[in-house]
Amino acid sequence: MLIGEVARRSGVSARMLRHYDSLGLVRPTGRTVGGYREYTVEDVRRIFYVEGLRSLGLSLRQIARTLDDPGFAPSTLVGDLIRRSEERLHREQELLERLRTVGAAEPAGWPDVARIVELLHGLASPNAARRQQAVLASGEPTSVPADLIARAVLTESDPNVAGALRWALARAGGDVVPSLASGLTATDPEVRRRAVLALAELPDNEATARLTEALEDPDPTIRRPAALALAARGVTEAVPTLLAMVVEGTNDVEAAELLGTLARDPTWADRIMSALVDELSTADPPSRIRLTQALAEMPGTIALPTLRRLTHDDDRRVALLAKSLSNLLSPE
Structure with missing residues (x-):
């Protein structure tokens, strides 16, 4: 086949076929008596190979190396x-x-x-x-x-x-809360924690609502900073997490202080006191020490009766601590 017919059948322009020839990429096997390029079926097949590889993003130089390499692995x-x-x-x-x-x-x-x-x-x-x-x-x-x-x-x-x-x-x-809140649903707990820490520094109501949702996170490293931020804003939904922090000993001093702050609300004082007493009845010895210390953070003298009872506790360390705190809280 002459170059014109090859161009029609292959869809490759005659100009490009000449370029392929000059690069040695696709050289026609023969020439006519008049010197025109004459392509065989194998030549045309190679043209289709070249076009196929070009469609995959290879340069002409890469195609030449690929087609002429006997060790070529597709x-x-x-x-x-x-x-x-x-x-x-x-x-x-x-x-x-x-x-x-x-x-x-x-x-x-x-x-x-x-x-x-x-x-x-x-x-x-x-x-x-x-x-x-x-x-x-x-x-x-x-x-x-x-x-x-x-x-x-x-x-x-x-x-x-x-x-x-x-x-x-x-x-x-x-309004950056939606962007930060998207991090609360991330599979990586570290991303969720970063989102909580950032939301904690935004004072608006939407940020508070998102932090409240974070209290339901299965990972305590996300719940804890959310609870601390919410309690500082007076959100009482943080109370259970704060109590858990005192029991576990994670940021327990800060958690106890915030429980005391929330207990200044008369409607929550009795609930928080009851929760502390309930935890005292079942907690291990180190946790009971922390819970006793947390009682001293309660406003006024509302924890004084409980502390006085604890001065007779079977755990000598709890009894001594309760006695010391009772003396501090007792009116002159």
Whole structure:
């Protein structure tokens, strides 16, 4: 077949076929008496091989090496193409996310765009100090895309950088609670914990509602900071978790202080006292010591009768501690 007919049948232009010939990629087996290129069936088959490999993303030079290599393994080639395509898609996805972030910030001019891009580069640094510096130097609160900071909070593992991000988030304004709240449903408990810590620094009612939901989390490392933040806001739903913290000895001093604060509400004083007494009746010795200490945090002298009873406790350490606390709380 002459080049024109091959071009019609293969869909490859005559110009490209000549280019293939000049590269030695697909050379026609013969020539006519007049010197025209003449392709055999095998030549045409090679043309289809070339086009097929081009459709997979190979360059012409790579195709030439592939077709002429007797040790060519298609599975190796396809695996390499998959890897490179995934890397390319990852880069494109990152670019798309950066563009969306810049667009969502509604920059007023190119200086704002440059500031956001600089922040993005800084947050992507493998160096924690560089990430922290990028956050602290991000400019006026209104120039920082709050949603970007919220997403960074959920992925940041360094405690110093995370603290800087939460600081920036509190200054940035805007409705960032939905972005943070999405972290509460993550499968990774560390992401859920980061979300709780960030929500704890936002004073609005929606953040409080999300923190209340976090009290139901199966992981105690998420429930505890949520309870501490909620109790500081006067949310009594935190009481069971605070009691558990006193019993377990995790942030027990802070939990006891907050139980005392919540007990200043007369409607909750008796409930909290009853809960402490109930725990005292079943807890192990170290927990009973902590629970006795927690009684001293109750407002006024409402814990005094219980402490006086505990001065006769079978556990000598509990009895001595109760006596000391009773003396402190007793009216002059």
